[in-house]
Amino acid sequence: MRNAISALGYCKVVLSCEPQVIAQANAIILPGVGAFAECAHNLRERHLDEILGEVVLKRGTPMLGICVGMQLLADFSEEGGRHAGLGWIPGAVRRFELPKEYAVPHVGWNEVRPMRREHLFSNLSESPNFYFDHSYHFQCAPEHVLAHCEYGLSVVAAVQRNNIFGVQFHPEKSQNNGLKLFRAFLNAVGSC
Template sequence: MITIVDYKVGNLGSIQNMLKKIGTNSIITSNPDDIAKADKLILPGVGAFDSGINSLKEHNMWNVLNDRVKKDKIPVLGICLGMQLLCNGSEEGKESGLGWIDADVVRFRPKDKKFKIPHMGWNYVETQKESALFNNMYENPKFYFVHTFYAKANDDSGIGQSSYEVTFDSVLEKENILGTQFHPEKSHKFGMKLLENFIRYY
């Protein structure tokens, strides 16, 4: 069973609908007991970094998430803000992130005015190394982005990159911990294939 973590910062129905299309059952939950029984986790999210971190703590999810992901090593996929929360911290806020991946989240500061912020719309992802997340992926994979901040990996966890004036890490992977800056649930066949691969291979 896929468990979609509901910490009150995002529309989770579209993720569940995409999972239904690929024949996968899931639950949306704020209950720490459900998270404790999860086989795989999806940590979505939109909005501000500190609000996301504080919401995880306020809903008593912080400790159980750390236990399941760091101790029990179950697979987790962070999406958009959810991926940023996996990192050390963000220029957007003052709170520390989960710190599961050694990466820092920084703001786009475009010099060319044609690069509007937030970065919104379709963009390509170029894989930096082999990953089961991209098994049998369609050619020239592109995904849907909406974000003002992006991750900079400090190690080799950046497995996919995209460009928007600067080149940034749009996919992170470290052992059982994965993240996408884009929204696979809004990315048609490319996002569907990526979610299929997460379910099948992790």
């Protein structure tokens, strides 16, 4: 993650769980590694949900959630029991229920179809390839969906609500397309 942003030439990339550091950021990326419950628990235990709320919701600092980081934006997830998320984008995270020929998890490169290009997809083609790896997917109102992809059903691939962005795929693992998306996000800082 950090390797990818640094490759774009940004030198002030800080990996941190310190509230003071987060409060000073111009943009925030919330990567998600692991299970939803574990991530949500860690956020709350370190009181990061409060500081993120202050910075992102009140001050309007742009934030990009990746994979579980995007799912955390939902009201709740059904991964390993029902667990509450941040609730910033109304919606639920549920397990895939797909016909037998579709393997779960959804792993691999899939074509993403952006609904609108502004901000995140501004310098990408109409159906760029991105790398996905997830068993649970985000279900939310159509007005918050920024892009989707096909995997047995129309899967929400990216969401946006004002200055809050989320992508289900992994831009840091999607070669040049991922770098372009990061560049677009960081270029949008200050304009959204």
